[in-house]
Amino acid sequence: MTATRRPERPAEHALLGLLALEPSHAAHGYDLARHFADGQPLGEVFRLESGMLYHHLKKLAAAGWVVSSTEAQSSRPARRVFRLSTNGRAELDRWLQEPVSHTREIRLEFLVKLYFAQLLAPDRVANLIAEQTEVLRRLAANLETQLAAATDPFHLRVLALRRDQTDAALQWLSDLS
Amino acid sequence: MTATRRPERPAEHALLGLLALEPSHAAHGYDLARHFADGQPLGEVFRLESGMLYHHLKKLAAAGWVVSSTEAQSSRPARRVFRLSTNGRAELDRWLQEPVSHTREIRLEFLVKLYFAQLLAPDRVANLIAEQTEVLRRLAANLETQLAAATDPFHLRVLALRRDQTDAALQWLSDLS
DNA sequence: CGGGACATGTAACACGTTACATGATTAG
DNA sequence: CTAATCATGTAACGTGTTACATGTCCCG
Numbered sequence: 001m002t003a004t005r006r007p008e009r010p011a012e013h014a015l016l017g018l019l020a021l022e023p024s025h026a027a028h029g030y031d032l033a034r035h036f037a038d039g040q041p042l043g044e045v046f047r048l049e050s051g052m053l054y055h056h057l058k059k060l061a062a063a064g065w066v067v068s069s070t071e072a073q074s075s076r077p078a079r080r081v082f083r084l085s086t087n088g089r090a091e092l093d094r095w096l097q098e099p100v101s102h103t104r105e106i107r108l109e110f111l112v113k114l115y116f117a118q119l120l121a122p123d124r125v126a127n128l129i130a131e132q133t134e135v136l137r138r139l140a141a142n143l144e145t146q147l148a149a150a151t152d153p154f155h156l157r158v159l160a161l162r163r164d165q166t167d168a169a170l171q172w173l174s175d176l177s
Numbered sequence: 178m179t180a181t182r183r184p185e186r187p188a189e190h191a192l193l194g195l196l197a198l199e200p201s202h203a204a205h206g207y208d209l210a211r212h213f214a215d216g217q218p219l220g221e222v223f224r225l226e227s228g229m230l231y232h233h234l235k236k237l238a239a240a241g242w243v244v245s246s247t248e249a250q251s252s253r254p255a256r257r258v259f260r261l262s263t264n265g266r267a268e269l270d271r272w273l274q275e276p277v278s279h280t281r282e283i284r285l286e287f288l289v290k291l292y293f294a295q296l297l298a299p300d301r302v303a304n305l306i307a308e309q310t311e312v313l314r315r316l317a318a319n320l321e322t323q324l325a326a327a328t329d330p331f332h333l334r335v336l337a338l339r340r341d342q343t344d345a346a347l348q349w350l351s352d353l354s
Numbered sequence: 355c356g357g358g359a360c361a362t363g364t365a366a367c368a369c370g371t372t373a374c375a376t377g378a379t380t381a382g
Numbered sequence: 383c384t385a386a387t388c389a390t391g392t393a394a395c396g397t398g399t400t401a402c403a404t405g406t407c408c409c410g
Contacts, residue, residue, distance in 0.1 A: 207390080
């Protein structure tokens with residue numbers, strides 16, 4: 001039972017979110033890939049190359065969060081349709097309500113949560129922001145405690161930077177409402 | 178000629194810096210590893226497990242930046258001594274003067290630069306800070322331009338977050354002097 | 355008829371974490 | 383005698399980037 005590492009980018013939940021936004025709750029890999037291109041909202045937050053996209057879709061299928069079916073087409077390469085399952089939607093909803101734990105995750109993961117929360121569950125956005133604010137407030141308080149106890153000048157600078165970045169994120173959060 | 182990816186952590190330059198701090202400009206892998214443990218200044222910024230440490234030392238040797246020699250010991254596993262070469266010292270000095278390009282690199286790479294600059298070249302610290310400030314100012318100005326042009330509400334939030342994080346880093350930098 | 359969009363991947367490489375292998379010496 | 387420390391790694395896995403393979407269809 002090896003502890004699975006947290007992925008750097010919230011790619012898989014973004015894919016669940018994109019499927020949820022489709023009226024049919026289904027799409028081809030190629031359709032999904034376009035959302036990560038240059039001018040698209042998600043493309044401003046992070047990129048997802050086709051290789052990784054199909055890899056993630058395979059993992060989502062293995063987890064039972066999407067169901068894939070092959071569309072055989074005469075004289076054409078087969079297309080694969082990925083459909084959001086009930087479990088996948090439940091996982092997406094769970095993820096949409098959960099604040100991120102670290103300031104550095106605001107830049108990618110929280111932004112993606114916010115994007116889908118606004119489109120899929122606008123009534124829960126205020127709650128997400130409130131819970132994220134609470135998490136960051138605790139981090140900031142913790143950093144102040146460490147700052148008060150630290151003596152090494154370099155250590156003080158490290159802690160001060162983290163506090164300043166956390167405070168900036170808090171200010172940005174408060175401007176969201 | 179594949180474009181080499183920029184490593185996430187400035188592990189290799191930190192290793193060059195640690196060697197430069199040694200009076201003999203040399204150390205064993207094990208000695209170097211201790212600097213990335215919990216209470217140590219570098220350990221507050223990032224961790225480096227032994228597996229990766231030896232991997233990086235191998236790469237540094239291949240680049241000619243360190244020279245390794247084996248100390249045979251009777252009835253003991255052989256120890257390997259890594260010594261900073263002239264080329265390695267030159268690369269370290271080059272790196273110490275170069276500001277980082279993105280706000281997100283302040284949190285790890287710039288902190289490590291600052292740490293070694295203060296210990297190895299204190300007379301150049303003010304210049305490093307000034308150049309880093311200039312880079313971040315340009316990024317901030319660029320973000321303001323994009324903010325003025327953007328219309329999509331989500332895109333505006335993304336850009337505002339980046340600007341706020343960059344401004345916080347600039348404020349922190351100005352407190353360093 | 356040539357190039358781009360459609361459509362799904364694979365291969366090679368690089369970075370990073372966790373766990374483990376090996377084997378000696380030293381401290382309690 | 384047992385655990386920690388010294389000392390150098392390997393193996394397995396997971397994440398991510400870049401480049402490429404494969405083949406069709408449509409537009410100009």
